[in-house]
Amino acid sequence: MLDLNTTVLEETIDPNNWEELRATGHRMLDDMINYIQQSGDRKVWQPIPAAVKQELNTVAPQGESDLKEVYASFQQNVLPYALGNTHPRFWGWVCGGGSATGMLADMLAGAMNASPSFGEHAANYVEKQVLDWTKEMYGFPKSSSGILTTGASLANILALTTARNFFNAAIRKKGIRNLDGQLVVYASTETHSCLQKAVELLGIGSEHLRKIAVDENYQLRIDLLEEQLKQDKTNGFLPFCIVGNAGTVNTGAIDDLEIIAAIAKREGMWFHIDGAFGAVPKLLPEYTERLKGVELADSLAFDYHKWFYVNYDVGGVLIKNAQAHKEAFEINANYLAHHERGIIAGELNYNHLGIELSRGFRALKVWMILKEQGVEKYRRMVRQNIQQANYLAELVNGNASLQLMAPVPMNIVNFRFYRDGLSNDELNTLNKEILMQLHESGIAAPSFTILKGAYVIRVAITNHRSKAEDFDILVNEVQRLGERILNRN
């Protein structure tokens, strides 16, 4: 009812009818729990019809719509055309599957509408607790600093920025032209492209990211690293950082982290590790030796939405030298000045540890899932995925039509369909066609890469819903498609 005594009718974007909102919300929740529960019952992926793309290409809505209609459009045009990474047979790139608990946590975070940054509120403490748990899992001391990010890409950027600004504290003020030489960073050719992006962003230039060749196990060649370092020092370059891989994106290779740590120490350089997914087996006793170097790093980039199966997006970085971390990013502005009491009295200021002032409460889903599952369960889950990779490698090795294309040090299997008499180019074309048909069939979704000139089908297992039988289905289907394509040609 309009009160005629008020001159302005004040509006809000809250619902006019809360009970209707509530009913719609509960229906959504039921649908979404069904959607997650039935992850394996639908096709992994299906193409988007032209009519749907047209619906997603209309002008801005001017008038109001009922939430039920908006939801109907979501159900019709969005939900059916997902990437597929919630499915038990999705193993493309390095995607996690998410969980119902993660979804509910995002709902709770959305209700609080928290931004863990400055100020005295619980979200900051939840983020700190998650980071402290992360330190425990990766063997970093509690005195380390850290921050959550949207993922390892940003985390790598924050680590390299800290390394750069630690190398020379005047860089923040004077820029890198003020240095008396060119900064250089070292990493293997198998390093993720986000590291190149980081080096470009920081103004260093991609040609000063020295991409060191790898050996037959796709591990950085230490001899070539030493050679390059020597040459660069002779030529007046400024080597300030070595990036080691705990799990390369192509094959899951782990660089000789302990040796790299020793070289970095000897040279007074920063040692950063990209452990987006591959530092996670640090939880397992059987990887203690191979991942020992993780705890020797100055900084570690990691993801939670990959091998911890947390819903997108959340990753982060740990930095041992807390002071260096803060000094790399802290800026004091009048409108953010610390107070002794009240909302701005908090001692946790994530705005001083990264490049974002507003930040979503992505810590909550990690916090809830880790509390619910516990570290022991993760130990079993990560081991299960590695066992599945070994199982798949055995299936491939036992099949005369398939070829294993790289060692399997962890959770990634690269293989291809093979037939005597076909050239490498013909095999590449054939395997690419198999992969595209596999996607189109909706049966399974590995991805692909190029290894030593060969197009390979790449299976990265960071999927908590996969079972052994799913890999049987994959192998059968790749063989069936390969034979069929060959017979048709």
Add this chain to the structure above:
Amino acid sequence: MLDLNTTVLEETIDPNNWEELRATGHRMLDDMINYIQQSGDRKVWQPIPAAVKQELNTVAPQGESDLKEVYASFQQNVLPYALGNTHPRFWGWVCGGGSATGMLADMLAGAMNASPSFGEHAANYVEKQVLDWTKEMYGFPKSSSGILTTGASLANILALTTARNFFNAAIRKKGIRNLDGQLVVYASTETHSCLQKAVELLGIGSEHLRKIAVDENYQLRIDLLEEQLKQDKTNGFLPFCIVGNAGTVNTGAIDDLEIIAAIAKREGMWFHIDGAFGAVPKLLPEYTERLKGVELADSLAFDYHKWFYVNYDVGGVLIKNAQAHKEAFEINANYLAHHERGIIAGELNYNHLGIELSRGFRALKVWMILKEQGVEKYRRMVRQNIQQANYLAELVNGNASLQLMAPVPMNIVNFRFYRDGLSNDELNTLNKEILMQLHESGIAAPSFTILKGAYVIRVAITNHRSKAEDFDILVNEVQRLGERILNRN
């Protein structure tokens, strides 16, 4: 039941009991809808008790827990200690209040677990549609490029990176030491600190962000900009970018965007606008003139979680030169190569337009809220907030104990409690004490800043739940606290 024929009992992090999960989920949803519905019924903010902080400072959980217990801990230790920005009387910094629809959208996004990046899936098209709508609202041509980010901080970084790499395409490969001069950026002293962070990150150095003084309206002084430009060119510097403010963080001042656009054009420089919240009134006919320059910019950073009231976190950037945007960030990796068909066949590749490969589906909440509310409703809401700012300014001007401390060009009001005979230092101490007690009382939450040496209470109205009476309460309370503190001293 354990099947003795299988050698491995495969686990998942999906719930053992889906019906229990469903019941807990529905209870959470009811609680959260109540929480949002009752936003105004609780204190804006309350301090976190030591016992709660202790609960949020325990070691990593090893064993499994019931989701109900995890939720109980959330209810006890997290939810009650929010920042307060969902409350009708929260006006601190520039925070939005979020909405129930946004929360539900985050739930839907969490279920899909989408990462809009590469590949052919609906999330990419939803993000594109949201960006196209954004272009319409801000007067950018449809041929512009853009990407959503966690907020304007990252958006400003992406814009400056594009500007820098467009200035000299060799920077990506060779770095900025290869240039024959020092890059410089121009912006007013009132510019947000995230621009300084951006300039530092990019290796340019903060002293090469020329902070141009402002006039009495807190607008960049064009004469001083021209002078600095001339001097820098004479001294061999490389001016490549001017940043204009559409709404400064302290007072909401709008720089002379059209004049700056003309200068940038004349000098062949990139013109970027930080419009985090202050470009939003572009929706209003009464701001057409003052915000005309927005459509002249080469790039615009904006937020959705501020004045569009969308839940954290989501902002973005629009870039007119789509080619320059892509060329600033695109990297082609073997494991991401485009295919003709299948999952990787999509033409939308947000990984090529920014610095993140994994990215949350933050587009969905914007999409749903804009569809539900429509642009016309936003016109009314934004106008309402501006009217409330004017109403508050009138209350301040009509009160002998209060002093308006800056012009109110938009939605931000700066004022202080004033008493004849007190020095500026004494007034500063007094007003800071008033603000802290205001926070502690839980009645209202403005923030603060320093303007020309004066500590001021700063009210930034990007709150869709505020009503006129809330500002009456604020003014009465500030006056009451001021008198009480004076009487006690």
